[in-house]
Amino acid sequence: MLDRLQDTPPDALLALISQFAADERADKIDLGVGVYRTDDGATPVFEAVKGGERRLLDEQDSKSYLGPEGDKGFVKALMPIVFGADADTGDLIDGLQTPGGTGAVRLAVALAELAGVTRVHLGAPSWPNHVPIIEDVGLEAVTFSHSNDDGSADIDALLEVIRAGGEGDAVLIHACCHNPTGVDYSAEQWDAIADALSTSPVLPIIDSAYQGLGEGLEEDAAGLRKVLTKVPYALVAYSCDKNFGLYRDRVGAFYIKVAKADDMGPALSNAAALARANWSMPPDHGAATVRIVLSDEGLRKTWFTELESMRKRLRWVRAYLAGADNKVEGVPLAHLEEQNGLFAMLPLNKDQIGRLKTDHGVYMAGSGRINIAGLTKGNIDKFIAALADVAA
Numbered sequence: 001m002l003d004r005l006q007d008t009p010p011d012a013l014l015a016l017i018s019q020f021a022a023d024e025r026a027d028k029i030d031l032g033v034g035v036y037r038t039d040d041g042a043t044p045v046f047e048a049v050k051g052g053e054r055r056l057l058d059e060q061d062s063k064s065y066l067g068p069e070g071d072k073g074f075v076k077a078l079m080p081i082v083f084g085a086d087a088d089t090g091d092l093i094d095g096l097q098t099p100g101g102t103g104a105v106r107l108a109v110a111l112a113e114l115a116g117v118t119r120v121h122l123g124a125p126s127w128p129n130h131v132p133i134i135e136d137v138g139l140e141a142v143t144f145s146h147s148n149d150d151g152s153a154d155i156d157a158l159l160e161v162i163r164a165g166g167e168g169d170a171v172l173i174h175a176c177c178h179n180p181t182g183v184d185y186s187a188e189q190w191d192a193i194a195d196a197l198s199t200s201p202v203l204p205i206i207d208s209a210y211q212g213l214g215e216g217l218e219e220d221a222a223g224l225r226k227v228l229t230k231v232p233y234a235l236v237a238y239s240c241d242k243n244f245g246l247y248r249d250r251v252g253a254f255y256i257k258v259a260k261a262d263d264m265g266p267a268l269s270n271a272a273a274l275a276r277a278n279w280s281m282p283p284d285h286g287a288a289t290v291r292i293v294l295s296d297e298g299l300r301k302t303w304f305t306e307l308e309s310m311r312k313r314l315r316w317v318r319a320y321l322a323g324a325d326n327k328v329e330g331v332p333l334a335h336l337e338e339q340n341g342l343f344a345m346l347p348l349n350k351d352q353i354g355r356l357k358t359d360h361g362v363y364m365a366g367s368g369r370i371n372i373a374g375l376t377k378g379n380i381d382k383f384i385a386a387l388a389d390v391a392a
């Protein structure tokens, strides 16, 4: 029976990790896997998280099952961060804990399907797992162009999808720090998106996986909040894996916005049933730690400071690359400064990406995506010189 299975191609980025590890050059540069790195190239555990974990260790008195909704204290503690400290979410927004942002995207798409959605529109390129999740749930993934060649967002393409869409359509939008392009919508564009959605039957699914890594915690959530105040129904997939550095602990949340309080019970119970069928209940440790960090004034401040230093470093790398725009022929870098988050796309062909690896020890995704955080004060000049060499 199992002999019917055909090989499925390995994840290209994961294959890059082993190639990078096997490369013996001391000055090799890893721009592949999407994790934050310090200027020393490390991905350390946050001080705030260490503090939260210490308290968890002391205080936790049981590891008994919690249920498919996970740690509700975590879900509630995160809400002011996502929706705003002053937001009156009342009975109209609620959610449950999920295994990472991936679990939250899965629940969003699966709940949309239960509610009658048959197609999910999304800007391309997107996080490579979006389309597989949509299709695995049994829905059609329909792509539109996310950005223009000049590095701006293709807002017209998104607005057209929202205007033309009908019942049964959903649209998946990245809240900030778009993966893989770094191209986000401006404040005015978010106004237009929220207005268009307010008169459209298209269900918004907003994926927020990098809040705080772009322009600031508040700024990065502003678009999402605008949409939520204008639309009757929306789904939000949230990840704490980047902004708390908890990647392998799998910390996420799924929120539902409804038009009237009576809708919440059925929506949440269906989401819980889907969670139960998929993973029964989410892992506790990371979410419990985030709950402690967010509810302890000192740890919360430490987290803000750590997140700010990450954001500043990403902005420094972007500004530095933009400043080297005239050093690299044919690869525009100036717009990287206006873009946000961990990722950027460079318009390089396969041959150039291959030469960056073989001639210079620079490892990046075959799509041209680079992890901005892989660049440091120690390697950024070498990277710019390597780019100039392959682009010449």
Ligand code: PMP
Pocket: 034, 099, 100, 101, 102, 103, 105, 127, 174, 179, 207, 208, 209, 239, 240, 241, 242, 247, 250, 251, 252
């Ligand atoms: N959405 C987007 C846009 C992402 O980039 C990612 C992770 N890279 C996720 C969701 C999933 O996040 P997590 O690692 O928390 O599952």
